[in-house]
Amino acid sequence: MDTLTPVASGDAAGPLTPAQLRELYSLMVAVRHLDTSAIAWQRQGIIPGYAPEFGQEAAQVGSGYAVDTGRDFVFPTYREMGVARTMGVDMVAYMSTHKATWHGGLYDPLKSRLAPIQAVVAGSVLHAVGWAHGQTLAAAAGADGAAAGGGSGVALTYFGDGASSQGDVHEAMNFAAVMKAPVVFFVQNNGWAISVPTERQVAGGSVAARAAGYGMPALQIDGDDVVAVVEATRRAFAHARAGNGPVLIEAMTYRRGPHSTSDDPGRYRSLDEERDGAGADPLERFRQRLLADGIGDDEFFAGALAAARAEEEQIRTGLQALESRPGAEMFDLVFQETTPALQAQAASWREESEHV
């Protein structure tokens, strides 16, 4: 499905250069390696839990690659590690949530342009619309607004096929379409919402089909083809940036392995079903393509893997060195302006836990 009319804009123009294709591959390898390592860390007790994205690297790296961190803003779920890595977020700070150190992660969302990790399914889809409408308001306010950092940014919001069942998502799409907000709804349809397959989750055949009801263009794409994902996301960004309102992208992919490290997929699907549903591995597919096009050779692939390994080791070391946050922050960070009751509770906590 492709109901997006082409926009003449530099954003979407031009095929990816060989250097960019190699960069995409390196990112995908880094993400794959970190993802599989994080599952191992959970088994080793380094982190208590993790939501793997094995098989969704192309969807995440490709979409994240289209973001301009100078002006756009991204609203993730709990599974967007690949997007975060592509955007250059500090990965130790990102992983701190999975280490149960702090809700949302220890990175600075304003600097990184990535909103805090969101555990509530569909929780931040409406926030993206609000942020995007803020861009419209800032642009209307003219130079002042633009100087304050607003104006031409696009919000990119991620959610799953399961999340698309939430009322908030429908409200978000309607708001965005009515207000022509510059937002890209990026659905990773990985086939499953924990144990429930898409056909038992999404009526009407696809999430993309819903866009028509809101008068919004939609793209249903091969989410395992990183180049297709980059191109689609760039087109959607160009459309939104040009003031034409929201776009919905449904990237068709597959969640290999468990929903989270505490899930047991054997209870709702067989390994055969998994093999059939999953299709070709997006990383291997891209490697073959680069090889065939003479853009990458074995030396390059080996180098990318070595870099990914080194990076993973660095992140693990950082994560293991990361200590629990001081308990006092529990009280300090509730408000910008604290309350007497909270101060009193902090004081008695300090006394009773001898944390002075």
Add this chain to the structure above:
Amino acid sequence: MQQALNRALDEVLAENPKAVIFGEDCGRLGGVFRITDGLQAKHGEQRVFDTPLAESGILGMSVGLAMAGFHPIPEVQFDGFAYPAINQIVCQIARMNYRSRGTLPMPITLRVPSFGGIRAPEHHGESLEALFAHVPGLKVVAPSNPHEAYHLLKYAATRPDPVIFMEPKSRYWQKGDVAPEHGGSPTGAKVQREGRHLTLVAWGAMVARCLQVAELAAEDGIDIEVLDLRWLKPIDADALATSVRKTRRAVVVHEAPLTSGLGAEVAQLITQSCFDTLKAPVERVTGFDVPYPSGDLEDEYIPNIDRILFGTQRVLEYRRG
């Protein structure tokens, strides 16, 4: 406790053809905590089914099912995901009996895996009891062990009114005997340990912790009574009065934040019935007025044995000024 709950649901489905169980992943998977494990296979997809991922939808649909004469037993997967359904729970479920002058009862048993203690991610551990108990038209109950879980759930799931059933998820894997024939009264509070010097009032997972505190205090010759409140609405004011009239001192323990928590309600009920006999003001040992923290800080947040002991000490050492 997980097995006790599963067995209770199995029996409810067998005994009441109008009972239906539904929610996210509770069919084929048997729920993320396996509370509904095997029930779909046994009772069929009409009686136990998966819904799309939409809590407002799940609870809103419960209203219509109840109107059609069913007894819905919906599940929200984790306490924090009851928030998207609050509108349907508060504005609709809680009021329909009233609005319809009793002609549209809402026999809905909402199961909510509740409270913290398992180092879960954000929103996977919350204490919503005060929020629910504050709403006219809802009843609220929390079991503390497998035996209570079995009997309270069986009872709740046969009531004609909406009951919020708060399952302490940190106790799901707790082993314990269930005596199916000897449930005792399924209403009101229950003394889980007799004592003379002080009453600890708790519910859910905090009951076990208070029993530990009582054991420790006994070594110092302090004889603590532990009252398992069980029903958080309606609260058993008589049981509170009976216990505290005997011990003359009370501490309420809960995980939820202090301010406007149920501890205040319990303290007031005790004050009202025992003002003349109380030797000290009722104390509260609770969570703090902070968002339920991440796993690493959870132990700082949930009342631990030391903090409960400090609380009992304050009450025991209280001197009129």
